Amino acid sequence: MVAPPDNDVLWARALHVKHNGSPALTGVSLGVREGEILAVGGPRGSGKTTLLQCLSGQLQAQQGEVWFNSTPVHTMGPLTRERLRRDRFAWIDPAPVLVPELNAWENAALPLMLRGVSRRRAKTAALEWLDRLDIGGCARKRPYALLHAERQRVAIARALAPAPTVLFADEPTAPLHRADRAHVLRTLTTAARSHGITVVLATHDADTAALADRTVSLLDGRRVNTVHLPPVADGAEGRAACSLSV
Numbered sequence: 001m002v003a004p005p006d007n008d009v010l011w012a013r014a015l016h017v018k019h020n021g022s023p024a025l026t027g028v029s030l031g032v033r034e035g036e037i038l039a040v041g042g043p044r045g046s047g048k049t050t051l052l053q054c055l056s057g058q059l060q061a062q063q064g065e066v067w068f069n070s071t072p073v074h075t076m077g078p079l080t081r082e083r084l085r086r087d088r089f090a091w092i093d094p095a096p097v098l099v100p101e102l103n104a105w106e107n108a109a110l111p112l113m114l115r116g117v118s119r120r121r122a123k124t125a126a127l128e129w130l131d132r133l134d135i136g137g138c139a140r141k142r143p144y145a146l147l148h149a150e151r152q153r154v155a156i157a158r159a160l161a162p163a164p165t166v167l168f169a170d171e172p173t174a175p176l177h178r179a180d181r182a183h184v185l186r187t188l189t190t191a192a193r194s195h196g197i198t199v200v201l202a203t204h205d206a207d208t209a210a211l212a213d214r215t216v217s218l219l220d221g222r223r224v225n226t227v228h229l230p231p232v233a234d235g236a237e238g239r240a241a242c243s244l245s246v
């Protein structure tokens with residue numbers, strides 16, 4: 001077992017995954033630099049979600065390795081992987097899954113409280129994030145009283161509030177309208193950059209991928225190419241330098 005390069009926060013080597021016998025990933029390798037926003041592109045069914053699940057320790061590949069900060073994730077037991085996901089990672093699904101019995105701020109504060117942060121501090125952080133995502137006015141509403149797009153913003157606030165080391169976002173703006181999508185994505189990427197959060201973003205939308213530092217593309221479970229985006233003209237987004245580590 002060879003350790004990954006030091007400057008990769010995440011590193012995967014030769015991942016092979018089959019779902020019920022049919023291949024979802026076939027020998028996918030990649031490295032993700034610290035603070036980088038990496039888009040994983042590709043058409044529906046190309047393996048994006050499966051790759052994010054492997055990188056985040058939700059799914060163990062049948063073959064291959066995943067490393068987080070030079071620690072092997074593929075050899076961790078389920079409890080250690082659970083703790084890693086709770087303390088260092090955050091996840092945004094394409095559709096918002098909230099706890100129906102909790103209001104918006106309580107949902108957004110939940111991961112912080114699971115990490116042992118006091119209710120008062122967790123509430124302050126949750127309210128700040130709800131405000132930044134323009135849904136501060138919904139803080140006391142239960143999920144049933146929110147629009148689908150508002151629920152997704154709560155899910156995004158919940159992911160950002162604990163300032164995770166790595167944020168996995170699987171089509172995070174899928175339920176939003178086009179105008180909403182741009183605003184939420186900018187908030188997400190700006191927050192990630194200012195807090196040094198590494199983001200792995202699955203998307204099949206070119207506009208979404210354009211906000212990333214780099215895109216890797218999948219087709220039928222294989223990596224097909226890598227697109228290096230040109231630097232941003234005004235430097236406002238502060239794109240980090242990045243390179244392939246495959």
Ligand SMILES: Nc1ncnc2c1ncn2[C@@H]1O[C@H](COP(=O)(O)OP(=O)(O)OP(=O)(O)O)[C@@H](O)[C@H]1O
Pocket residue numbers: 019020023024042043044045046047048049050051202204
């Ligand atoms: N739980 C599962 N059981 C069986 N097959 C699955 C399962 N999850 C994914 N697959 C299959 O594995 C392949 C890769 O799926 P995956 O969801 O990773 O792709 P994707 O690029 O994220 O697609 P989408 O954009 O539709 O979410 C597809 O052929 C899919 O049908």
